[in-house]
Amino acid sequence: MQRVSMKHTPDRILLLCLFLLATACGGTNGSGTNTGGTNGGTASGITIAVIPKGTSHVFWQSIHAGAQKAATDLGVNIIWRGPLREDDRDAQVSEVEGFVSRGISGICLAPLDETALVPPVQEAVRQKIPVVIFDSGLKSSDYVSFVATDNTKGGRLGGERLAESIGKKGKVIMLRYAEGHDSTGRREQGFLDAMKEYPGINVVSSNQYGGADVESAYKKSEALLSTYKKPDGSLDIDGIFTPNESSSFAMLRVLQDNGWAGKVKFVGFDASPNLVQGLRDGGLDAIVVQDPVHMGYTAVETMVKHLKGQPVEKWIDTGVHVATKANMETPDIKPLIEPALAK
DSSP states (O other): OOOOOOOSTTHHHHHHHHHHHHHHSSOOSSSOEEEOSGGGOOTTOOEEEEEOSOSSSHHHHHHHHHHHHHHHHHTOEEEEOOOSSTTOHHHHHHHHHHHHHHTOSEEEEOOSSTTTTHHHHHHHHHTTOOEEEESSOOSSOOSSEEEEOOHHHHHHHHHHHHHHHTTTOEEEEEEEOOTTOHHHHHHHHHHHHHHTTOTTEEEEEEEEEOOSSHHHHHHHHHHHHHTTBOTTSOBSOSEEEOOSHHHHHHHHHHHHHTTOBTTBEEEEESOOHHHHHHHHHTSOSEEEEOOHHHHHHHHHHHHHHHHTTOOOOSEEEOOOEEEOTTTTTSTTTHHHHSOGGGO
């Protein structure tokens, strides 16, 4: 496994300025942003399409910032385009097909469906356009490299933290994200694998899906928790796990709106200002955090290396950590939960 060093500061401060400049010149709402190297130049002649699952979550904005930093450092051009919603398979397939048609230098793709994106990726390869997969996996090996979090490990870490928080016994629930997503599916399985190590813990629900946005996940969270509501209004569960930013924020909102926040242990996944505040306030016991800025940077850097004929690893782990109220201000964790983008 390879981990390319990218200092948190002052690089992340510089990154914020670069990102704000880039977004001032073009939107990040799915319409696309075309940004390049120093002074907008692309002396290398390389243009890379970076296609996320969606464009609204803080996670994807951080990916974009990292990708732009790599483009600036390496003197290449990136085009950022992706669907607004993380369940819009047709939109993402169309983005890939469009870039293949125009003959882009390379594509960095976070597949929102591990199966539906296989044919357009295979077509890109047939057209001799290399593809780097990032964040979420693909049911194919037709790619240069896979740059991502070890999501199974992330889910396991979340499960271990929740088990410790509830004294290794009690009832827990997991609200899944959405079907067809490799990354969250691995986190969910990692969590369930961890629960098997604790005979005193009973997973009373693990088959419900929140959906691709906060509104859908809020309704599903509310319905799920209502089935465990006791006559006195409290919850008959001890712990909760959610596997991504939108499901975590939705669950946190339901807990807050019903007066349950802080009364049941809750471990979420991914960092956003709302989730970080929830960690500070005690509504969340922990959040499992990735390094999306590093992931975006490494995806573009890996593609550039490949295009220049340099060897790259087939699988690059970008790291995963558990943030708690106790460690959230430490040098290792703070840049992950409050990157320069969020400041």
